[in-house]
Amino acid sequence: MDIQELIDELSELCGIIPEYRDAWDELRTVPLETKAAVLRAMGYDTGDPGSIRKAIEELRESAYSELIEPVKVVSVNAQPGVLRLCIPADEVDEDTRLRWSVTDEDDRTELNTAVLSDVEQRVLEFRGRRFVEVSVADRDDRPEGYYDVRIDVVLSGRTLSGRMRLIVTPDRAYIPPDLDGGRTWGLGINLYALRSEGNQGVGDLGDLSRVLQWVGGGLGGHFVAINPLHSITNRLPAGVSPYSPLSRLYCNMIYIDIHAVEDVRNSRRARAVMESPEFGEELEGLRRSGLVDYEGVARLKTRLLRAAFQFFYEEHLLPSTDRGLRFRAFVSSEGRALDDYATFLALHEHFSRRGLHGWRDWPREYRSPDSHEVRMFRERNEKEITFHKYVQWLIDEQLGNASAKAAESGMCIGLYRDLAVGSLAEGSDVWANQGIFAMDVDVGAPPDNFSLRGQNWGFPPLIPARLRAQGYEFFIQIIRKNLGHAGAIRIDHALGLFRLYWIPRGIQPQDGLYVRYPYEDLLRIISLESMRNRVVVIAEDLGTVGEEVRETLQRFGMLSYRLLYYEKDPATGEFLPPEAYPDMAVTSVTTHDLPTISGFWTGRDIEVKRALNLYPDEKAYLLDLSNRQADRQRLLRALAREGLLPPGIQADPERLPGMTEELRLAVYRYLAMTPSKLLTVNLDDILGTEDQQNLPSTVDEYPNWRQKAPYTTEELMGMEVFRRLSGMRETRQRTAEA
Numbered sequence: 252m253d254i255q256e257l258i259d260e261l262s263e264l265c266g267i268i269p270e271y272r273d274a275w276d277e278l279r280t281v282p283l284e285t286k287a288a289v290l291r292a293m294g295y296d297t298g299d300p301g302s303i304r305k306a307i308e309e310l311r312e313s314a315y316s317e318l319i320e321p322v323k324v325v326s327v328n329a330q331p332g333v334l335r336l337c338i339p340a341d342e343v344d345e346d347t348r349l350r351w352s353v354t355d356e357d358d359r360t361e362l363n364t365a366v367l368s369d370v371e372q373r374v375l376e377f378r379g380r381r382f383v384e385v386s387v388a389d390r391d392d393r394p395e396g397y398y399d400v401r402i403d404v405v406l407s408g409r410t411l412s413g414r415m416r417l418i419v420t421p422d423r424a425y426i427p428p429d430l431d432g433g434r435t436w437g438l439g440i441n442l443y444a445l446r447s448e449g450n451q452g453v454g455d456l457g458d459l460s461r462v463l464q465w466v467g468g469g470l471g472g473h474f475v476a477i478n479p480l481h482s483i484t485n486r487l488p489a490g491v492s493p494y495s496p497l498s499r500l501y502c503n504m505i506y507i508d509i510h511a512v513e514d515v516r517n518s519r520r521a522r523a524v525m526e527s528p529e530f531g532e533e534l535e536g537l538r539r540s541g542l543v544d545y546e547g548v549a550r551l552k553t554r555l556l557r558a559a560f561q562f563f564y565e566e567h568l569l570p571s572t573d574r575g576l577r578f579r580a581f582v583s584s585e586g587r588a589l590d591d592y593a594t595f596l597a598l599h600e601h602f603s604r605r606g607l608h609g610w611r612d613w614p615r616e617y618r619s620p621d622s623h624e625v626r627m628f629r630e631r632n633e634k635e636i637t638f639h640k641y642v643q644w645l646i647d648e649q650l651g652n653a654s655a656k657a658a659e660s661g662m663c664i665g666l667y668r669d670l671a672v673g674s675l676a677e678g679s680d681v682w683a684n685q686g687i688f689a690m691d692v693d694v695g696a697p698p699d700n701f702s703l704r705g706q707n708w709g710f711p712p713l714i715p716a717r718l719r720a721q722g723y724e725f726f727i728q729i730i731r732k733n734l735g736h737a738g739a740i741r742i743d744h745a746l747g748l749f750r751l752y753w754i755p756r757g758i759q760p761q762d763g764l765y766v767r768y769p770y771e772d773l774l775r776i777i778s779l780e781s782m783r784n785r786v787v788v789i790a791e792d793l794g795t796v797g798e799e800v801r802e803t804l805q806r807f808g809m810l811s812y813r814l815l816y817y818e819k820d821p822a823t824g825e826f827l828p829p830e831a832y833p834d835m836a837v838t839s840v841t842t843h844d845l846p847t848i849s850g851f852w853t854g855r856d857i858e859v860k861r862a863l864n865l866y867p868d869e870k871a872y873l874l875d876l877s878n879r880q881a882d883r884q885r886l887l888r889a890l891a892r893e894g895l896l897p898p899g900i901q902a903d904p905e906r907l908p909g910m911t912e913e914l915r916l917a918v919y920r921y922l923a924m925t926p927s928k929l930l931t932v933n934l935d936d937i938l939g940t941e942d943q944q945n946l947p948s949t950v951d952e953y954p955n956w957r958q959k960a961p962y963t964t965e966e967l968m969g970m971e972v973f974r975r976l977s978g979m980r981e982t983r984q985r986t987a988e989a
Contacts, residue, residue: 255283257303262286264310265293266715266767268750274699274795281764288755289764292689293714308378315375315382318413319402322722324772327419331391334400334415340374340381342406343367350403351387353417356396367404395419395779397727416722420775423808424788426928427738429473429663436923436930437474437667438466439839441944442506443493443543443956446963449510452537453548456649457508458964459666460656465968467660470977474664474739475657476931478843478956479671480506480646482592482679485545488951494671494743495709497678500732501592502646505548509555511652512645513574518562521555530554542957556645560638568637581644588683588728590629591620593639595679597632598625609677620683647735654736664738664787664929670729672744673710681710684725687717693754694747698761699794702948703867705760712751715768723776730777734784739929741812741837745790748773749800774807789837789929793817810929811836815922816845816882824881826889832925839931840918843944847933848918850941852910854879859942863952880904890917893924912972915939919976934960937972 262269267289270280287297296302309316315337325332334351347367354360371386398417403410429435440462445454447461459477466472480502484490493503515521524530530551537547567575582589595610602613610617616624629636650666657665673694674680681688688711695707718726734740742748749770754763781788790809792801801811813836818827832838840848846856857875866872883904891902897913900906907914919932935944938961946953960967967973 254297254300254303257300257307258283258286258290258297261290261295261297261303261307261310264307265290265295268765268767271697271765272795273697279697282762285755285758285762285764288758289689289692289753289766292692292753292755293716312377315377315380318404318411319400319415321414321720322416322418322772324418324420324723324775326422326775327393327395328422330389330393330419332389332393332417332419334387334389334402334417336385336387336402336404336413337375338383338385338404338406338411340383342408343383344407346407348405349385349387350405352401353389353393354399354401356398361390389417393417393419395421395782418723418772418776418779420779421782422778423806424778424781425785426787426808427663427785430787430928434926434928434930435473435663436932437472437476437664438462438470439476439931439933441843441934441956442477442480444944444958444960446538446959448963448965450538451509451534451548451551452540453505453543453545455506455508456646456653457511459506460508460649460653461964463653463657463662463665464660465964467657467662467665469968470973472932473662474667474929476667476739476741477669479669479743481671481674483545485549487546489709491543491545491956492945493669493956496671496674496680497595498592498680499671499674499729500588500680501643502650504556504642504646505545505552506649507552507556507642507645508649509552511649512556512559514559514563514567515555517566518559520561521558524555524558541959542954543959545957556642557638560641563641564634564637578641578644581647582640585640585643589640589643590636591683592643592679593636594620594625594629595682596639597635598628600635601628601632610682611677618682619685650736654738657738662738666737667739667741667789667931668733668737669741670733670743672747673708673712675709676711680725687713687721687725689714689753691756693756695752695754695760695763696794697752697763702760703871705754705763706947707754707760712753712766715766719769719772723772726773727776727780730780731784734780734786737784737786739787739789740781741789741791742777742809743791745792745804745809745812746794746796746800748777748790749803770803774803774809777809778807787929793842805833805835808835813838813927814842814845815840815918816851819885825885828889829893829921829924830926832927834926834928836925836927837929837931838922838925838927839933840922840936841933841943844947846943847940848915848936849910849939850943851879852883852904852914853908853941855941856943856946859946859953863946863949865948886918890914890921893921895920910939912939916972916975932976934967937976938962 267286270278273279290297295306319336345368349365349367352360352362373384375382375384396419400415400417402413442454442459445458447458450458463475466475479493481493481496482498482501482503483496485505489495509515533551537544598617607613616622654666690711692711693707693709694712696705698705748768750765750767752763753766754760777788788809789812790804791812792804793812811833813832820827850856857879860866861872887902887904890896895917897917915936922930942958944958945955
């Protein structure tokens with residue numbers, strides 16, 4: 252067998268998909284060099300045939316060499332489950348005994364024993380070695396949850412021991428009773444873009460709380476959808492994207508509502524900072540700016556928060572007041588994950604002062620959270636690390652308050668959060684969990700109509716086998732944290748739960764490949780956390796995901812993500828009628844990476860791309876113009892078919908150079924007629940904004956993630972268009988009853 256055949260065989264065992272169909276239904280075969288590079292990133296030596304053969308043998312033998320698999324995910328409706336053991340046959344005799352314990356999340360332990368001869372078993376042979384495969388039946392009524400299973404096999408000469416995480420899950424994610432057969436709507440916003448009379452140049456959690464109350468109490472909506480709140484560097488150009496986080500476990504401190512922090516109000520030092528002329532001047536500049544100054548906001552808020560923390564440390568933490576005890580309880584509940592995150596930030600600040608901004612540039616002894624030097628750093632810098640924990644505690648409390656306001660307003664969902672698909676290689680998630688990431692690979696997407704050269708998103712993928720070996724612990728943490736205080740969660744790029752596009756360093760995006768992921772296990776874990784937290788799951792399934800993916804997501808009760816722009820008849824190109832939309836879906840006009848409805852109408856996105864030389868040639872630009880003209884005509888025809896064309900507007904786009912308020916509302920009334928459970932009305936659309944929030948394939952050529960809303964939230968709440976929007980509830984209800 253030559254080296255190419257060996258690499259192909261090892262690739263198959265590692266879940267590498269050898270070929271795939273692209274956006275134009277063309278079959279793409281993965282180059283050998285790409286497979287080899289991905290295998291190296293997974294930890295295999297591909298330069299030596301002997302090493303590859305050894306890796307293949309070890310992978311094939313792993314089913315027999317491990318006493319028990321590291322994790323087993325089962326349906327609550329498929330019990331009793333079976334625990335499979337594999338024991339070397341030459342050590343088994345009639346006295347071989349089994350001991351196993353199952354410990355639940357409340358530390359209750361069940362102990363079991365059996366003589367091997369009384370348990371179902373069979374003899375297997377692999378490469379000349381014989382094994383006894385033992386099947387131990389578990390209980391048939393085990394509740395949903397996480398269990399720690401310990402197995403001891405007592406042989407004549409020794410005892411074999413193994414551990415497994417058992418996860419018992421529901422078969423579907425949570426759907427609120429009000430949505431079981433019903434429909435509702437909500438407002439989609441970019442939180443950072445909100446202006447208000449009280450914020451510090453960026454929308455904050457106080458603004459979010461007020462918007463939730465407004466939408467729920469005044470407009471009759473049932474959710475507010477927001478951008479990811481993940482921790483980011485807050486530095487231009489690339490460090491302001493909410494989809495390029497340092498950590499998906501923790502949040503960006505710029506979203507703290509300073510006025511709501513008790514310690515800011517009570518701290519003499521913090522009040523002095525706020526009352527200084529320099530602070531007032533800086534604050535006014537941040538508020539007046541048409542773009543969010545992430546670095547400026549972070550600098551200003553950090554100054555106040557450090558003063559507030561000093562007060563908290565002296566007045567609440569050292570004396571252990573009730574407030575201090577609440578903080579300690581939060582820190583305890585977060586455990587090692589928060590400690591690693593806060594330590595990383597302290598180290599990052601320490602080494603950034605020396606010009607070392609990425610942890611892989613730090614001295615070697617600080618590149619692992621478990622090193623002696625890092626442990627010593629934690630001890631020496633305990634107060635600084637506690638400050639970063641304090642910031643996350645404030646965010647958690649303010650998110651909880653916002654969620655409570657949503658519930659008080661009668662919302663059946665409330666806060667609709669967004670989860671990015673990965674974390675930056677230079678971030679805390681990767682620093683603290685290096686063993687499960689492929690460090691020399693970036694995640695991205697193959698070429699399609701929107702990115703003809705493919706996309707590189709710049710963060711490393713999780714290695715499926717290593718994630719499974721740790722019992723999916725990191726994945727569970729990510730899902731659980733992002734469901735906190737939410738009523739719905741959107742999982743960005745849900746295809747990544749099934750297969751993820753890997754691009755090895757030095758290889759162009761168009762030459763990447765797909766790697767399979769254990770989607771059934773991952774979807775079951777999401778369903779379990781969804782049910783426990785009573786959170787609706789929205790799986791972003793745009794693009795060439797395949798019907799099998801969408802069918803599987805629907806089987807698990809996860810809502811599809813349907814945009815007007817993409818919902819067309821493949822034969823005619825006409826926009827699908829409202830009744831053709833699925834009921835298990837969220838529908839909207841657009842998303843942050845696509846043009847707003849006004850930008851779509853005027854072709855603003857096309858002209859911006861042309862000005863930035865994002866088209867490969869003039870022909871591609873002209874084709875986009877032609878297609879957009881046809882789509883405007885199709886949209887007017889679709890509205891006319893449903894009797895939604897506003898008075899005085901004919902089905903002729905040439906007579907309508909700009910998108911009017913009446914037409915924008917008509918488009919959303921069109922979507923309100925669909926059977927889809929949720930409708931997201933985007934704030935930028937309703938306000939007539941033409942520029943989209945993010946322009947893919949740009950870094951600093953376009954003000955991505957920085958554009959503010961043209962009005963303050965106080966002004967929005969008095970606008971007539973939103974009072975008209977409140978009728979969306981009746982439109983949805985009438986359509987549902989019909």
